[in-house]
Amino acid sequence: MATGLSAVKLEKAIMNLEARLREEFRKDLARQVAKQMQPYAQQMKALRSQVTGLSSSVESKSIPCHSVEPNAGNEADAADFVQVDLDRMLEGEAHDQKPQAQPFVSIELDDSFEEKGSASLSVGTGAGGAARAGAVQEVVREVAQAAMEHHQATIESLDDELGKPGEEKYLKERSLGSLPGDVVEEPVAFLETAWNLVLVLGHTDSGQLDLAIACFLWLASGLMQISFFLILLSEDFLGEPFGKQVEVAKAWRESIAHDFKHMDLGDESLVSRVCRGDGTLILSTPQMQMLDQINAFIGLGKADFEAPYFQPGVLLCMMCILLWCLYLLNEFRQVVFSLEAVSQLPRGPRTQWRRRGSFQTISYGRFAIYCFMRLSRFMIAVGLLYAGVQWLAGTISITELILNAVALSAVLQIDEMVFAALMPKKIQICIQDLEAIKVPYSKGRSQAESIMLLVGITCLMLWPWMYNVGPLSWDMIEVKRQYCGGTQNFVVADNQLQGITAGLVTSEYADQSDHLNQTSLIRFAVRRHIWQEPLGTSNYIRFGKDRADFVLAKEISMYHRNVHDSLCIDFDEIFLGNATHELQEFYRPYFYSASFEAGFPDGASCAEMAHLCSSLEPSARLVRHVCPRTCGCHLQHANPMLKLVGEGCSSACFTERDTAMRFTACEDVDFEESPHLREEWEVFWDSYRPLVEQRVGVNLSSPSLSFLPDFLAHVKKVGCPGLDIVTMDPVTRSPWCSGSSLFYAPLAAWCPQTCGCHTSAALTEWCPRSCEGCKDTAIFPTNLPVSDCAQAHQLGLCEALPVQAAVLCAATCDACSALYNNGTIV
Structure with missing residues (x-):
């Protein structure tokens, strides 16, 4: 007999063969x-x-x-x-x-x-x-x-x-010819399971041990299936409802997703990396895996939030649930058919056999116990149906759906496996010898049963769709929206000292292939040191001498770096020319990093990087730092935009500038006579609007600043007199003359007369020293070997250092003749 031929099919084949042979x-x-x-x-x-x-x-x-x-x-x-x-x-x-x-x-x-x-x-x-x-x-x-x-x-x-x-x-x-024309007989076979043990119990001629083992196996198989039912419905197995993941996603998105500590080396936020499925991610991998499962289940792209018409996971889930329901419907029909078949047997006080495997009568007690066992099997099947649907409907991994469905089908086969593997052979043979009982099957009954099955399977499919699979797909879309919806490209940090939240707009990810091919400075530096440079020596990495030096190099700001910088030279003469300097190894990573940002990884001259001198990009700080003279950090009348210590210009350059301004006229720049300076002046005012919009985040089109565009156009045209119209910067709330410590240098260097430097009794720090006249400085530097001008004159420093004497001690050293117009203020 073929292994795939069931007992029912075999009985039908034999019955049809008998009919044909008779005819x-x-x-x-x-x-x-x-x-x-x-x-x-x-x-x-x-x-x-x-x-x-x-x-x-x-x-x-x-x-x-x-x-x-x-x-x-x-x-x-x-x-x-x-x-x-x-x-x-x-x-x-x-x-x-x-x-x-x-x-x-x-x-x-x-x-x-x-x-x-x-x-x-x-x-x-x-x-x-x-x-x-x-x-x-x-x-x-x-x-x-x-x-x-x-x-x-x-x-x-x-x-x-x-x-x-x-x-x-x-x-x-x-x-067969004696049956009505529309009636056929359906042979109902007794399947090889422990549930049919009661039919042969007491008539197997088996030993007491075999009977005890058989009864234990029947009880064990039933308890195993009940255990599976309880385990499938347990919260530990099913887990929390997927809808609760919405709150988890909200909490994750509002906490670590935008934490600045989790940015990568390319300044990309954690949420952006998670939502695009960054394979190099080592943080929040469960969130990324869940998003991958949601995208595969619903059929979404990484940037999609609307469910498509075809949802492969939903379809596969419903097909697996349908498969499971068909398994159970077949089980229900077998239970009903077996009860109907046994009910046709004559009943009496004792069970009698016509011959081996063929009942003549069945006792009332045996019939009642068999009905109870079959109804118990029916209730277990109902429980497994519910538990299996809940489990399949809660599976969000599309790759696990079919495996789960197959695993569930194995639960229903526990009876058969226990019977085939452990049931005593003598009892097996007795159950296998039970003859099938034919049940009449009319055309009307067949149609009624078909309608009932159709209604049943329809209800069984509508139930999980309305209460499980449909809401699951909606929850999945909402979870993804909470994880990846809205703005992704920013990070924040908490400033507890000020009680505010600081934020940073991060880089925007465009395409996976672009991301893999793009090279940030830090990735370029790491790759180059891995393969091309000896350990501890690099053109792009500043290696610290110890851990403390490493932490200092990592955290020191550009402002603190330049405050203590005593050099105001262009370093391309050192690294690209033949010049040398004792600090050239210290400046090496600064210079080559600036070259990389300018588009020249192997080094670029300051002239090639000059277009970044007035750039608002953070990377331009390095260019101003290594090319301060090309960028005009030492000049009085250079574009003041970002000419600050914190933006790359060294303090040595500003000292040189202040010294030079001691010998210039205390007058406003005449742009009619100096057209090259007008160009610098106009570039500054043209850069002002994008500066405040990018760095401050102020929208100049707001009603409170509606006058500002007209003012910018006017001051560009008239020059220094325009500063008298609006004396205060409406954004930074500081005077134009004093400049902004964050964005631009003092405009008093351009317009000392408009700023009132020539009439001030006490010269302010942002006015040119030329407006001080032939006087000693009011604030004597503390880093010199002398404490005041008198001590310098006594030590003979006036003659030894005439320039410094004119700058600091013009009156004491009688150096007014070295000043512009002999120090006379017009």
């Missing part, structure tokens, strides 16, 4: 009998003709003489006279009875023959008529007896030729 045997037997009866059928027809003639002759007082020999010209159909009862024949064979005791072939004369014969026999009068009637009857008896003897011999020869019919259990069944 073929009947037809073949009828053909053989008809062939042998042909001569007798002709004699019967001839006899009928004689009877008819005899009747007419009796009336006319004359008896014609007719022959009863077969007449080839008057052949009759044997089927009109011969009737074969195959069921009676098979029943007789089954009871080992002789065919003569149970006649199954008969010859029937038609009504007209018998009526006419009897009429003719009754018409005659006297002894002559009676004699003629007796002669006719004798002829009929002789012909019929000869025909029956010949028929019996024919059947016996057919038995030898065709063989006996099949096994005993099929001979006992009534013929």
